[in-house]
Amino acid sequence: MVKHLLIFLFAAFLVLVSTAEQKDCTFPRYKSNDKRKKGEDQIELLKGRRYQFEDKYYKYHVGICTDAMDPYPEDKKDVWTDAAVIQINKTNSEDAxxxxxxxxxxxxxxPDWVMLEYNNGEKYGTHCEGQDGNNENRRAKIMFICDHTVDDGEPYIIEEQNGKxxxxYYLFGFDTQVVCKTTTPKVTVKSGLSVGSVLLIVFVCVAGVYLLAGLLYNRFVVHAxxxxQIPNLSFWRDFGNLQADGCDLVCRSGRSREPRTYKGIGDDQLGEDEPITSDEHLLPM
Structure with a gap:
């Protein structure tokens, strides 16, 4: 019984020690905490998370203010101490x-972005050789970008700039709404058809059924x-004239011309402006 109690106390001690030694980002170049507090506050919800992703050639392990891997491989514990970003060749795991x-x-x-930079990585072997002949240390830049449509998000590689x-540096992107400070709401794109599209589809379907049914009826029943064979052919032939008549009736408001009457020779000498409407004057008295 005493033995089991000692084991339990020892395990609890290990948990407390590991919790107390939990690592976090340190910023040795800042003299004041106020200079970095804004950025840390914006990524507070992401701190302590680990991500794993890959591109065509490499796998990447990224920790947000925490170790990139937990636990580390036994043969890498000493080499990868405090590593925030680790790159592993997909075809050769020793190339890490x-x-x-x-x-x-x-x-x-x-206002809507945070740039977290990890420095002092392993030295380049053949890239980034300075004027002094020494190769630079690798560094990782993680660009957190506000995106209201992404809840948490995850990092992805954008480029490796090693031609200088x-x-x-290695540049990583991270789209997330966690760093958003603006109140812009999420943009929701409504899927589906508009009312106009539905009406157009219905019209095309009805017209197609009308035309097909009319053709079949005229061909096999009427034997046209x-x-x-076109259904209601006489109507469609007069359709243009019907439109013109309707337009003339609705749109033209002027009086129509009165028909001209025939006047014989010498009628202008009668001094009558009104047209002759009867021929009673021609009858003998």
Missing amino acids: HVIGKITEADIIAG TESC KGIE
Whole structure:
């Protein structure tokens, strides 16, 4: 019984020690905590999370203010101490590098973005050779970008800038609404058809059924041939004239011209402007 109690106390002690030694980002280049507090506050909900993703050639392990992997492989515990970002070749696991450390962090914050930088990674072997002949240490930059449509998000590789003599880096993107400070609501895109689209589809379907049914009826019941198979052909032939008549009736408001009457020779000498409507004057008295 005493033995089991001692084991339990020892296990509890280990848990407390591991909790007390939980690592976090340290910013040795900042003299004041106020300079980095804004950025840390914006990514507070993401701190302590680990992510794993890959591109065409490499796998990446990224920790947000925590170790990139837990636990580390036995043969890498000493080499990968405090590693925040680790790159592993997909075809050769021995080709692995620490890109940045959580004990060498920088942070910059804007209204809707945060840049977290891990420095002092392993040295480049053949890239980023300075004028002094020494290769630079790797570094990782994680750009947290406000996106109201993404709840938490996860990092992804954008590029590795290793074609310079200094300031080489790995750039990672991280789209998330966690760093959003604006009150812009989520943009929701409504799926489905509009009312106009539905009406157009219904019209096309009805017209198609009307035309097909009319053709079949005229061909097999009425035994029509050629163009006569079109349903209600006489109506469609007069359709343009009907439209013109309707337009003339509705749109033209002027008086129509009175028909001209025939006047014979010498009628102008009668001095009558009104047209002659009867021929009674021609009868003998």
